[in-house]
Amino acid sequence: LEKFIMTAKTVKDLFIHSLSDIYSAEKQMTKSLPQLARAATNEELSAAFKTHLEETQGQIDRIDRLVEGAGIRLKRVKCVAMEGLVEEGREQIEEIEQGPVLDTALIAAAQKVEHYEIAAYGSLIALAKQLGETEAATLLAETLEEEKATDERLSLLAEQKVAAEALGK
Numbered sequence: 001l002e003k004f005i006m007t008a009k010t011v012k013d014l015f016i017h018s019l020s021d022i023y024s025a026e027k028q029m030t031k032s033l034p035q036l037a038r039a040a041t042n043e044e045l046s047a048a049f050k051t052h053l054e055e056t057q058g059q060i061d062r063i064d065r066l067v068e069g070a071g072i073r074l075k076r077v078k079c080v081a082m083e084g085l086v087e088e089g090r091e092q093i094e095e096i097e098q099g100p101v102l103d104t105a106l107i108a109a110a111q112k113v114e115h116y117e118i119a120a121y122g123s124l125i126a127l128a129k130q131l132g133e134t135e136a137a138t139l140l141a142e143t144l145e146e147e148k149a150t151d152e153r154l155s156l157l158a159e160q161k162v163a164a165e166a167l168g169k
């Protein structure tokens with residue numbers, strides 16, 4: 001991929017750029033989530049990653065629909081922020097043996113991803129509203145809710161089972 005040169009000038013340009021960026025981020029997650037699911041020992045955690053993989057595929061479809069509905073064209077960009085977050089998760093998998101401690105690290109890595117996505121979708125919704133793209137805003141809000149739910153599910157897992165297992169309780 002060619003390095004993206006920032007040329008956004010209008011709110012619409014910014015919207016398209018941000019949307020292209022999160023599209024790349026979601027695509028990267030479809031490759032990362034199966035790795036996280038495989039690396040997790042706790043079954044609920046592994047299941048949470050698998051569920052979110054399915055949701056992520058739905059989120060990509062949702063962006064495809066949005067793009068069609070709004071008559072816009074995505075740019076070919078790579079979300080370097082997500083690339084870094086994914087890389088950090090991969091490092092944890094390489095450095096920590098499978099078990100509750102790795103699970104805790106995987107939750108932290110995945111929550112960083114969710115928080116990035118929550119911020120990105122929040123901004124996108126605001127931009128869509130500014131542009132009067134009501135349908136786009138609605139679709140993006142659906143995804144935002146899924147990201148928030150995933151984040152909460154991971155928080156609960158971190159606080160409950162996985163934490164207890166990591167401490168050997």
Ligand SMILES: [Fe+2]
Pocket residue numbers: 026029056059117147
């Ligand atoms: Fe997502």
